[in-house]
Amino acid sequence: MKIPPVKGTRDLYPELLAPIRRIFDVWRDVSIRHGFEEYDGPTLEYLDLYREKSGEELVGQLYRLTDSGGRELALRPEMTPTLARMVAARINALPKPIKWFCIPTLFRGENVQRGRLREFFQWNVDVIGSADVVADAEVILVGVEALRELGLTSADFAVHISNRRLMAAMLNAAGIPEDRHGVAYALMDKFGKLDPVEFDRHWDTAFGSHLLSAQLRDMMSSSDLDAVESLPGGRNSKELREAAAETRRLMELLANFGITEFCRIDFRVVRGLAYYTGPVFEFYDRSEKERAICGGGRYDDLLGKMGKSREPAVGFGMGDVVLSLLLEEKGLLQTGRKQQVVFVLDAEESLRPTLLRVVAGLRRRGVPTEFAYSWQAIGKQLKLADKKGVSAVIMLGADSTNPQLVRIKRMAGGQEREVALDELLADPRRVLEQDW
RNA sequence: GUGAGUGUAGCUCAGUUGGUUAGAGCACUAGGUUGUGGUCCUAGGGGUCGCGGGUUCGAAUCCCGUCACUCACCCCA
Numbered sequence: 001m002k003i004p005p006v007k008g009t010r011d012l013y014p015e016l017l018a019p020i021r022r023i024f025d026v027w028r029d030v031s032i033r034h035g036f037e038e039y040d041g042p043t044l045e046y047l048d049l050y051r052e053k054s055g056e057e058l059v060g061q062l063y064r065l066t067d068s069g070g071r072e073l074a075l076r077p078e079m080t081p082t083l084a085r086m087v088a089a090r091i092n093a094l095p096k097p098i099k100w101f102c103i104p105t106l107f108r109g110e111n112v113q114r115g116r117l118r119e120f121f122q123w124n125v126d127v128i129g130s131a132d133v134v135a136d137a138e139v140i141l142v143g144v145e146a147l148r149e150l151g152l153t154s155a156d157f158a159v160h161i162s163n164r165r166l167m168a169a170m171l172n173a174a175g176i177p178e179d180r181h182g183v184a185y186a187l188m189d190k191f192g193k194l195d196p197v198e199f200d201r202h203w204d205t206a207f208g209s210h211l212l213s214a215q216l217r218d219m220m221s222s223s224d225l226d227a228v229e230s231l232p233g234g235r236n237s238k239e240l241r242e243a244a245a246e247t248r249r250l251m252e253l254l255a256n257f258g259i260t261e262f263c264r265i266d267f268r269v270v271r272g273l274a275y276y277t278g279p280v281f282e283f284y285d286r287s288e289k290e291r292a293i294c295g296g297g298r299y300d301d302l303l304g305k306m307g308k309s310r311e312p313a314v315g316f317g318m319g320d321v322v323l324s325l326l327l328e329e330k331g332l333l334q335t336g337r338k339q340q341v342v343f344v345l346d347a348e349e350s351l352r353p354t355l356l357r358v359v360a361g362l363r364r365r366g367v368p369t370e371f372a373y374s375w376q377a378i379g380k381q382l383k384l385a386d387k388k389g390v391s392a393v394i395m396l397g398a399d400s401t402n403p404q405l406v407r408i409k410r411m412a413g414g415q416e417r418e419v420a421l422d423e424l425l426a427d428p429r430r431v432l433e434q435d436w
Numbered sequence: 437g438u439g440a441g442u443g444u445a446g447c448u449c450a451g452u453u454g455g456u457u458a459g460a461g462c463a464c465u466a467g468g469u470u471g472u473g474g475u476c477c478u479a480g481g482g483g484u485c486g487c488g489g490g491u492u493c494g495a496a497u498c499c500c501g502u503c504a505c506u507c508a509c510c511c512c513a
Contacts, residue, residue: 004504061512078513106513111437113507122513271513295513317513347471382473398471411473 008110008118019327020121020320022334023150024103027123027318030146031101034138036125039100041082047072049081061109075107078317079124080299084306087128091309096129115291115322125296126315128303133246136279136298136314137253143283143294143316144259150323151332157293159259160266161281163247164297166228167267169240173233174212189270191220220267250279275299281316285326293326294318340392341368342432343385347397349375355396358406358425362394367428386411392432394424408432 005011012020028038047064063075076082079102087098102124109118125142127135140159147157167188171181183206191199196217203213212232219227225244234240247265254263271280280297284290296316304310327333342362346355352375362369370388372381378395385393391411398407399418406424408431409416424431 007505108513110512111510112505113509116512292513319513345472377469378471379469379473384473386473393473395472400471409472414473416472 006118008112010117010119019324019333023320023323023327024121026146026149027101027103030142030149031123031125034099034142034145036099036101036142039083039086039102040104041076041079041086041102043076043105044073045076045082047074049085050074050077063107063109076104077106077108079104079106079122080126080302080315081306083124083126083128084303087311088303088306088308091303091311094129097135098128099126100128101125115325117321121320123318123320124315125318126313128313129311130314131300131312133250133279134253136250137257139296139314139316140254140263140281141257141259143296143318144262146318147283147293147323150327152326152330154261155286156326156330157262157283157285159263159281159283160269161247161250161263161279162265162267162269163243163250163279164271164276165278166240166243166247167270169237169243170228170231170234173237173240174231175233176207180207185270188216188220188268191217191268223265223267225265247279271295271297275302277301278314283318285329290325291322293322341370341388341390342392342394343381343388343390344369344371344394344396345378345381345385346375347378347395347400351397358394358396358421361425362428365425365428367432396421 010016031038047059047062050062051059062077065073065075067073083100083102087094087100103121104124105119106122107119110116112118123146125139127139140161144159167185168178168181171184172178176184187199187202187206190202194202199217200213203216207213215231219231225248228244229235229240251260251263251265254260269280269282271282276297277300278298281295282292283294284292294316296314298312298314300312301310303313324333344355344359344362346352355371359369359371370385370390372384376384382393393409393411395407395409397403399405404421405418406421407416407418408424419431
């Protein structure tokens, strides 16, 4: 019986895993360079952790199971609840701000389609314990730097920035009651998909104010902070002016960090889940054909709901699936072998013991080394070396008059040179990297 | 959940109005090549034609059902 991989999962063969590993390396490297520490948590959590935090929508997508002790568990669909628990447990002991990152495997029982799987990797970067908008800016900086490191430029992607506080203030100023804000957000989230007439009609039906609808549309397409304050009631709203000021400051900080070219205000960014309280952002490819590469924002109230003390926090998640699609489109997905492997061969079978000694010696000195398990003619061994994609071959017994001489052959150009075996083993990296 | 499309070798795909033993390219294995890889040539392995039923002397091909996958919609980190 043939059992296929589970829907929405991937069999990551070496050539498929290689480019993903490359992405992980960049994520990790950039995180550490920006002062973040890596953490991880369990893949399995109590179902209640998500029930309490995420509401029924996400719980409906959970992979749940009952263990042999009758505990109701779930495969983690996101990292934030775990992070919140871990931080809450040590909140008094950890120096603030806490800057942590993580590259977890996540599971969601969603419909599978382009850019969306049921098991995927997601880079999480969070700052906890600072209410300063500079933390928001730094988190965005980390995300931008990682994409730059992967070869993307401002011609390829942009960070679309909005602010939940600003939107709330705006709606308040327009006289829309708090309990209707959810309806408004849902509509604003659809702004990009609806044409103006439809948008007006939906807005009118919900709020009965066609005028506001038109102004909202202007504002959402203008990306202009000043336009916000010209909304009905805007000039008199302290809340709104403050939120606008916060957003302006964020843009200034991003300019100070030197990434203005990547960042733009975009009030179409609302973001699905309800726990965001301040600036929110999404990274999109410039064509906006793909789903968001990355999304995040400030969630000052979430940790308070998880633990005892309220802690301001900001962070984002960046999945590997959409990012890989984009990198592939741009021809930036690393597919070839990058590893520099050498292959040791012996001209005669009697040299096998020497070969094994040389192989072990090279490996001990940090040189990735391969060899043929059974002796074959030089031509066959070279063929094998070629298939393995090695960068160089070290030939033992190449000179029958002097057993101390080995010949090093570069596979790319085919050049060969001879070197003493002792010299090679003394400092193989130097010998192998040296020009000749 | 809704709609559309696609299922033939590991991959990409041919396969005539239904007709002998289902093919090609790539990939894989081996040989040509007993002191030098890539190119080239030759050979080989690999298929329950997604699955089940029906029509027929005969089904990869026609019909019905079913399953899987892909894309889109809905929804949404």
